[in-house]
Amino acid sequence: MYYAxxxxxxxxxxxxxxFFRNANAGQAYxxxxxxxxxxxxxxxxxxGLAQTPGKAEKLxxxxxxxxxxxxxxxxxxxxxxQLDPLGILDADLDSFVPSDLITTIDKLGFYGLxxxxxxxxxxxxxxxxxxGNENSLSLREIIKRLENTYCQHIGLEFMFINDVEQCQxxxxxxxxxxxxxxxxxxxxxxxxxxxxxxRFEDFLARKWSSEKRFGLxxxxxxxxxxxxxxxxxxxxxxxxVIMGMPHRGRLNVLANVIRKELxxxxxxxxxxxxxxxxxxxxxxxxxxxxxxxINRATNKKITLSLMANPSHLExxxxxxxxxxxxxxxYRGDTAGKKVMSILLHGDAAFAGQGVVYETFHLSDLPSYTxxxxxxxxxxxxxxYRRRGHNEMDEPMFTQPLMYKxxxxxxxxxxxxxxxxxxxxxxxxxxxxxxxxxxDRICEEAYTRSKDNKILHIKHxxxxxxxxxxxxxxxxxxxxxxxxxxxxxxxxxxxxxxxxVPVKDFKIHAGLSRILRARLEMTKNRVVDWALAEYMxxxxxxxxxxxxxxxxxxxxxGTFSHRHHVxxxxxxxxxxxxxxxxxxxxxxxxxxxxxxxxxxxxxxxxLGFAMxxxxxxxxxxxxxxxxxxTAQCIIDQFxxxxxxxxxxxxxxxxxxxxxxxxxGPEHSSARPERFLxxxxxxxxxxxxxxxxxxxxxxxxxxxxxxxxxxxANYFHVLRRQILLPFRKPLIVLTPKSLLRHPEAKSxxxxxxxxxxxxxxxPENGLAAHAPHEVKRVIFCTGKVYYDLxxxxxxQDLEKHVAITRLEQISPFPFDLLKEELEKYPGADLVWCQxxxxxxxxxxxxxxxxxxxxxxxxxxxxxxxxPAAAAATGNKNTHLVSLRRFLDTAFNLEAFEGxxx
Numbered sequence: 001m002y003y004a005x006x007x008x009x010x011x012x013x014x015x016x017x018x019f020f021r022n023a024n025a026g027q028a029y030x031x032x033x034x035x036x037x038x039x040x041x042x043x044x045x046x047x048g049l050a051q052t053p054g055k056a057e058k059l060x061x062x063x064x065x066x067x068x069x070x071x072x073x074x075x076x077x078x079x080x081x082q083l084d085p086l087g088i089l090d091a092d093l094d095s096f097v098p099s100d101l102i103t104t105i106d107k108l109g110f111y112g113l114x115x116x117x118x119x120x121x122x123x124x125x126x127x128x129x130x131x132g133n134e135n136s137l138s139l140r141e142i143i144k145r146l147e148n149t150y151c152q153h154i155g156l157e158f159m160f161i162n163d164v165e166q167c168q169x170x171x172x173x174x175x176x177x178x179x180x181x182x183x184x185x186x187x188x189x190x191x192x193x194x195x196x197x198x199r200f201e202d203f204l205a206r207k208w209s210s211e212k213r214f215g216l217x218x219x220x221x222x223x224x225x226x227x228x229x230x231x232x233x234x235x236x237x238x239x240x241v242i243m244g245m246p247h248r249g250r251l252n253v254l255a256n257v258i259r260k261e262l263x264x265x266x267x268x269x270x271x272x273x274x275x276x277x278x279x280x281x282x283x284x285x286x287x288x289x290x291x292x293x294i295n296r297a298t299n300k301k302i303t304l305s306l307m308a309n310p311s312h313l314e315x316x317x318x319x320x321x322x323x324x325x326x327x328x329x330y331r332g333d334t335a336g337k338k339v340m341s342i343l344l345h346g347d348a349a350f351a352g353q354g355v356v357y358e359t360f361h362l363s364d365l366p367s368y369t370x371x372x373x374x375x376x377x378x379x380x381x382x383x384y385r386r387r388g389h390n391e392m393d394e395p396m397f398t399q400p401l402m403y404k405x406x407x408x409x410x411x412x413x414x415x416x417x418x419x420x421x422x423x424x425x426x427x428x429x430x431x432x433x434x435x436x437x438x439d440r441i442c443e444e445a446y447t448r449s450k451d452n453k454i455l456h457i458k459h460x461x462x463x464x465x466x467x468x469x470x471x472x473x474x475x476x477x478x479x480x481x482x483x484x485x486x487x488x489x490x491x492x493x494x495x496x497x498x499x500v501p502v503k504d505f506k507i508h509a510g511l512s513r514i515l516r517a518r519l520e521m522t523k524n525r526v527v528d529w530a531l532a533e534y535m536x537x538x539x540x541x542x543x544x545x546x547x548x549x550x551x552x553x554x555x556x557g558t559f560s561h562r563h564h565v566x567x568x569x570x571x572x573x574x575x576x577x578x579x580x581x582x583x584x585x586x587x588x589x590x591x592x593x594x595x596x597x598x599x600x601x602x603x604x605x606l607g608f609a610m611x612x613x614x615x616x617x618x619x620x621x622x623x624x625x626x627x628x629t630a631q632c633i634i635d636q637f638x639x640x641x642x643x644x645x646x647x648x649x650x651x652x653x654x655x656x657x658x659x660x661x662x663g664p665e666h667s668s669a670r671p672e673r674f675l676x677x678x679x680x681x682x683x684x685x686x687x688x689x690x691x692x693x694x695x696x697x698x699x700x701x702x703x704x705x706x707x708x709x710x711a712n713y714f715h716v717l718r719r720q721i722l723l724p725f726r727k728p729l730i731v732l733t734p735k736s737l738l739r740h741p742e743a744k745s746x747x748x749x750x751x752x753x754x755x756x757x758x759x760x761p762e763n764g765l766a767a768h769a770p771h772e773v774k775r776v777i778f779c780t781g782k783v784y785y786d787l788x789x790x791x792x793x794q795d796l797e798k799h800v801a802i803t804r805l806e807q808i809s810p811f812p813f814d815l816l817k818e819e820l821e822k823y824p825g826a827d828l829v830w831c832q833x834x835x836x837x838x839x840x841x842x843x844x845x846x847x848x849x850x851x852x853x854x855x856x857x858x859x860x861x862x863x864x865p866a867a868a869a870a871t872g873n874k875n876t877h878l879v880s881l882r883r884f885l886d887t888a889f890n891l892e893a894f895e896g897x898x899x
Contacts, residue, residue: 062113082151129172150174192434211391212391213391244344307319317600318355321607342373345376355599367548463647475698482752483756484752485535485539490535508569545587546589547590599633602627620653639702650721653730671838672843697725780808827857827859
């Protein structure tokens, strides 16, 4: 190629032309020399090359060797970066030095280079930026610049990224000479921020030496880092930053990044501080915060929110992402240019906890992406925090050598200040004034904090809903309007649900049959489960309420009953969502299949529901049993979130539940777990008032229902939004009832003026002659249909009443009292299809006993106790069903038994 170039420079690619022109010391050849031979001779002479192919090859080989060398630093330079400030790296970290990095002169031999090549000039490849404005450097300079970039105190591992643009971006940011140089102004700002970061911790340590505060010692630079990220983001147009973080350094972030008033933080340490009457509260290093302020660096408005979270540190990750997605969604910020999230992690939790991966999993899914997140991993291995896990720990017990080294360390503020004073960037006096100024701010806030006598958790709310509550945070009323809607509305939604509102759209033949059946139902003024859900969702869209349904396979429905997204059978990926074609002006409907994740996705939906009270956000488990892998979100956020953080949330959990012989993993949504975590008192006989139903809902931590009719499901969803407050709703949804001919509702049960029925009383023969009734069976959910069928078979419709509990918690004491008083001569039975140690019995029994003042028993009928939630054998399932149905209608079953 070299010889061809000598004959005619245009015969080779222009990059080789450039390469040969600059081949040595940058001396260009002159194309205007009289003839080729002279030109050739002159070039070779000036480049010290004999006219042999061997020399030309050596030149090319050396250049390729230098390219390999540059690449070796980019890939493996971090192995020799100086990441250990304590000098004990050999103790437990891999101190391997890669053979292809030039750590000593003799290693040049690895590339076929020699010490004498150090001053040779080499053309730089386009995959490096170490040359700055120059495109060739001596080998000595190349190695020096690579060492400066990759082998100092920042380790860079990025070459596994298989996106050229991203790799080039990183290389440019780190390799360009002088890119790490700060102006004097930037250095002074950094110092001032470091002063705040360190002196805040010192102040807490002086005032409350024996209190846990999970300080930032050893990681103080996190504060300037976060502030820089926020400054830069604000400059680029970001208006809202949502953060999630563990407890280490949280108080410091609240004080110095979000700018929570210091006295509000300091008063939290006062042991005499009384709690306000809202919620049960949480420790100070779990609380969240919301603050709108002017960003000083850009003079623009910025809103910062730090999410409250429990000690399950990484559990907050998907919650932050969900809230970020919602804020982007409501602003129409489809590219994430106005709202962004920052997640902070400890190194071990970041690498070790599965929910981190479940959160990453969502990063590119259409209805879950937030268009990128900044992750700050605060690495405890290289931070030299001076105390153990918290301030009460003695780390010398277990890490004696490390902590001897740590105690010898000069704190980072002193190191940096000394450097700037030596540089002449600041004077000692200026530095001391900066410290004195911040110490004074802390002292004054400390004095003011003594005036605070009561701790208001609502001052720490991370997601305020302006205008939803009264000024003092109370609901605007204590009533709920009827949840029914007009007949015209029902018919219109039914018609659209049965149609394909897009032209030339070919749907599957099986789906045409389903749509025809829907149309037929609408004509007959009847709904099944799927159509009732359609009606509830559709009605909200007309009122401007956004509806979001998320989970594994929710678009079609696990049981192929929903079909909210239609797929064109002839055009790949062409879809239609009829629900978004209901009205000209309507709120959008989002229905989205999630990744195969429960923990991450439920956290995400919870975060989404936090952003606004005017949205119905539903998560559906593929089977109710599967919520067990999201138990952390349920326990730490959903069940207790309002008590800990006065944070209302109206998220809806749809959990397919029912014993149908499908085995132990596809039967039970474990209702007993939700009921056991309900906060209503089984022994307290309530006072009944006109507002009893709504007050009871207001006092509870969540609502648990098992609806047996489509109309009641429709009403309970509508009630979620029409209530003057928000509570999580747990719905045990059916599987076989989705297509059960009896499980249908008339429009009459859904039209204007109708409401959700917490209890559906007996309304057949037994109700007309209550004094002849020998037994009242109370039940909930699907088992009702088995009981009704069996009662008919045994011809006991006059003697046995069957009453359904549709809302199990909070317990409908008032309506059940009426039912019990109606049948004075009957014995009381609770019948459930679940095993005795599961289901509802342990929850309902003491409450029924409270109603009857412990004067009579409520007998149990159902399956025997068992360790597994259901049998995997169809025959065993049917035998046990037969057995408990026989007991339910054996009127002598409990004679002579004591209670």
